[in-house]
Amino acid sequence: MVIAASALIAHLIVQPDLPRRGSLGLGFTPLAPEIAKEHKLGEGEGLLAAKPVPGGTGELAGVREGDIVISINGRTAKAQGLSAWVRTLPSGGKTRFSVIRDGKKVELTAKLVERPRDPGGDNYTVSYSSVNTAAGRMRTIITTPKKPGKHPAFMFIQGLSPLSYDFNLATSKGDVATIDGPLLHEIANSNYVTMRVEKPGVGDSEGGPYETLDFMTEADIYRQAMKQLVANPGIDKGNLFIFGHSMGGSFGPMMACEFPVKGIATYGTAGRTWFEYLIDVIRYQGLVAGDSFENADDSVRQVSHIMALAILEKKELAEIKKLHPELAPLVDAYFPGGLFNGKALPFWRQLNDTNFAKFWAKCGSHVLAARGVSDFVTYDADHKLIADIANRAKPGSGKFVMVPSSDHLFHRFATEKESMQNFSKGTFTLEFTTMLKAWMAEVMAR
Secondary structure, three states: OOOOHHHHHHHHHOOOOOOOEEEOOOOEEEOOHHHHHHOOOOOOOOEEEOOOOOOOHHHHHOOOOOOEEEEEOOEEOOOOOHHHHHOOOEOOOEEEEEEEEOOEEEEEEEEOEEOOOOOOOOOEEEEEEEEEEOOEEEEEEEEEEOOOOOEEEEEEEOOOOOOOOOOOHHHOOOOHHHOOHHHHHHHHOOOOEEEEEOOOOOOOOOOOOHHHOOHHHHHHHHHHHHHHHHOOOOEEEEEEEEEEEOOHHHHHHHHHHHOOOOEEEEEOOOOOOHHHHHHHHHHHHHHHOOOOHHHHHHHHHHHHHHHHHHHHOOOOHHHHHHHOHHHHHHHHHHOHHHOEOOEOHHHHHHHHHOOHHHHHHHOOOEEEEEEEOOOOOOOHHHHHHHHHHHHHHOOOOEEEEEEOOEOOOOEEOOOHHHHHHOOOOOOEOOHHHHHHHHHHHHHHHO
16 A cells, blocks of 8 residues: 555654634724623723634624624633633633624524644645643644655744744745744745744744743754754755744754754844843844934943843842832833843843854854845844855855845845835835845755
8 A cells, every 4th residue: 555755754753742722703893982881891901802703613603794702611701811711711611702793682503613734735735733831732734746746844943022922834924923934834845844933922832921931941842843843854954944033043053053054044143242232232123123322322321231131140120120210110111020022031031041042053053144135133244144154164055145125024125224114014026035045955965
């Protein structure tokens, strides 16, 4: 009996041990206060249903666009915390919607449908699996070419934000909900085995909250995913690539030192110490936004003082405010809820303590360091440094490139200022993807 290679690979790597999360298949808008009052609902109670997703839980239950949802499984319908709560509901369970329709209360019921899976594309299939990590079990999503034989492999490491990458690559637009999607689709569609891994508390993955996850524990997620990828019998182990986008570019070289890879690419990352990079952020982003040089200088002096105390000296925020009451307002502004950019201090401290130059020098792989011309989040200095480190360790292995009209999210903008003013609202450009594919082909031909 002959089994297609893609089917055999899917059978070998799928582990049905991580439950699939459910999805309501509904979008909501908070009720206007006057409408809530009309229906005797409290402040923040009640959600206006958008058009249900075809085949989703809401549609199967009979929820209609314009219905006022007042409770779900007896829980008062409020926007705050709804997504996190829905994640706790197993697919297949009974879901009850209490809605107000035409002034009357209506009870609706259906089984909770699982989140839609990536159905694959013309040239590749998609398998859902998982890995055990220091942060819990994480969902991995693997694409496999339909073409028989062994294929080069592509490990994708996403940026800082805990976004779900569990979506249809073929229909992704590269917007906020599907960042990197068109790039991943193009690579998967070009006969590469690709892997993406979800973060803790995201999609089907266990663990969380992501805000408290430290840098080294997160690194283990990519380590275990790499182990799974390397064990895949369908890959050409001599042609394994890692691509780290933004913060993913910090984890990438660490993984490349543990697993033999042909090449490692990064886009929009930092290559210096985190503290050095952060000082540039404080100064430069203010200038791009139109701040004066004088104000930018003052900001650097004040904020770098706070960051030095918090990150370098590892003082707690309350202690910093006590020692320097004049800095207290800035401490609260930069660390709302005790978090900087949505992450707790241990993450940033471990990140800053890591000598990434050692990893870039040690990995011995071909290196592509790219930055978009309109990327106001990162800087030429870091990417040139990464290429220089690689070239000193292994002459000719490092390459630095600038990507025309591409910002931090691969959106097409002519300038950094234009990107900043319209951040996350641009159109995805495949300019870097084309460069990346050409570079991988060149490296594999050597």
